[in-house]
Amino acid sequence: ATTPPSLGARRAAHVQAHAKQCQDALALYPPTESARALGTTRVTTRAIATGGGGGDRGVPVGVLSTNEPVFSRDACEAVIAEAEAEAAAGGGWSTTRHSRHPAADVSLERLPRTRAWLSTELHGCLAPLLSTWFPALLPEPSALRVLDGFVVRYLWEAGQIELPTHRDGSLLTINIALNGDGAFDGGGTLVEHAAERAVAQTGGVIAHASAARHAGAPIRRGVRYILVAFCISAANVEHGRRFLEEGVALAAAGRLGEAEATLRAAIGDDPSLQAAHFNLGHVLRAKGQPSRARASYEAALSLDGGLGASRYQEAIIGLASVLPRAAAALAVAQRAVAADGASAEARIALAVHLSAAQRERVGAAAGAEVLAAFDAADELARTDEQRADSRHQRARALFADNLVAESLSQFELSLSADASVAQVHAGRAVCLFELGRTDESLAAFAKALGLAPADGEIRAQGEAVAAYAGKPAFFRSRQ
Ligand SMILES: O=C(O)CCC(=O)C(=O)O
Ligand SMILES: [Fe+2]
Known part of the structure; x- marks a missing residue:
């Protein structure tokens, strides 16, 4: 293995990367003479969520929305038309930016007319607006730079209905509603800690700190177009965010x-x-x-300065998972549910720790109380990911009680919500093996390994089943 670069060297690399990004941004979105000043449009704004941002460093979790359109219907239609024409001319709409239920997008790199338009509006209108909304992140409007931008399309009939919860890899996110007026049902931007879903009218603008976790809420009909611009500040290298992104990638590796x-x-x-x-x-x-993990989770919890119930919960849930005794973990999970009764993650954690505590007490996990807790979690699940997780955890609790057939059906329900988690395929494979359905078990292990080829535990289990079945080369022939 090569020695990793020192933190100091990486800090210097951040400065260089930032300078290059700012330079590229100015080339793509040059300031123009004709910049339209915001003053002429007289928009009022409102906060959909507030918090943080008072100091120099806190991540503002506010979500702001204009009450009136900032851009004309014609301008929005021109952006949609250019994106559709560009997609039709060859490259199509891309679905690679997010892995699941992807909304489709066209990069602004492919849309010169939209870029020229955005350039004008950016420097004259959007930058002052953002600087007023997020003074701690963008004290000086002229420092605003567009790192990356997309026209995003949600299309009901293509199954492209939502974007799962994520953070954007920038400082500030601008989200312009390009259509509305009954063109779709549902939709909008769902920032996790926000009190409501933000849906701007055509030409309206929503903005939030890119670090705030958010999702594109599912549409239930029709087609929704937005323009998203991921912005940085020329005055802020953001070492913290860059180290965080590197740290997350290193952890994943x-x-x-x-x-x-x-x-x-x-x-x-x-x-x-x-x-x-x-x-x-x-x-x-x-x-x-x-115990050190616990200290980090506690530190995260101590930062609950308006940072949103779900972030708070994520820490509580993590904390519960490192506490040595199930009963203590259960008490922490109960805190998470008390903090936000509508959070599916908290309910799932409650059910998991309830079953572990039950097992610790009476030797079996899946009593009526535990099953009711899983029912409650499943009911609160808003996304397929959460539905899949609640069923996965229920399957594991049932399996721990030796209720193999019931466990199998929960693994399968989990897969019907989301078939992309290797552990769920592997759990199903183990159930199938226990039930004597060896060939199906091997097929399920193959699916699990297809999704997580480097998972040593799944591979070992799969190979044990293959050996038992007299097919020792089963997985080797699949690499
Ligand atoms: O649909 C929305 O409003 C959110 C879009 C979004 O988060 C993104 O494109 O990164
Ligand atoms: Fe986003």
Whole structure:
């Protein structure tokens, strides 16, 4: 293995990357003479969520929305027309930016007329607006730069109905509604901690800190178009965010030691980066250091300065998972449910820790109380991911009680919501093996390994079943 670059070297690399991004942004979106000043449009704005942002460093979690259109219907229609024409001319709509239920998009790199239009509106109108909304992130409007932009299309009939919860990899996100007026039902931007779903009218603008977790809410009919612009500030290199992104990538690659050092650097740069504390908690947990993990989760929890119930919960849920005794973990999960009774994640955690506590007490997991807790979790699930997780966890509790057939049916229900999780395929495979359905078990292991070829535990289990079935080469022939 090569020695990883030092933190200092990476800090210097951040400065260079930032300078290059700002330079590219100015080339793509040059300031123009004709910039239209916001003053002429007289928009009023309202906060859909507030919090943070008072200090220099806190991530503002506010979501702001204009009450009136900022852009004309004609301007919006011209953007849609250029995107549709460009897609029709060859490249099509792309669905690679997000993995699941992807809305489709066309990069602004392919849309010169839209870029020229955005350039004008950016410097004259949007930058002052954002600077007023987020003074801590963008004290000086002229520092605003567009890192990346897309016209995004949600199309009901193509199954492209939503974007799952995510963060954008920038400082500020601008979201312009390009259509509306009954063209779709549902939709809008769902920022996790916000009191309501933000749906702007045609030509209206929504903006939020890119670090705030958010989703494109599912449409239930029709077609929805938005323009999203991911922005940075020329005056802010954002070492914290960059270290955080690197740390998360290192953790995902299993390089836990480097991930830990990198996440600590992120926190050193910006102690209010709650996500860095969470991820450090996850890394320390994976390193088998539960008490240090606990300290990180506690640190994340102590940052609950208006940062939203779900972030709070994520830490509580993580904390519950590193507490040595099921009963203590259960008490923490109960806190999460009390903090937000509508959170599916908290309900899932409650059901999981309830079943573990039950097992610790009476030797069996899946009593009526536990099953009711899983029912409640399933009912609250808003996304397929949450539905799949609640069923997955229920399947595991049932399996722990030796209720194999019931467990199998929950694994299958989980897969019907989301078939992309290797562990669920593997759990189903184990059930099938226990039930004597060996060939189906092998097929299920093959699916699991297709999704997670590097998972040693699944591979070992699969190979054991293959050996038992007299097919020792079953997985080897599949690499
Ligand atoms: O649909 C929305 O309003 C959210 C879009 C979004 O989050 C994105 O494109 O990154
Ligand atoms: Fe986004």
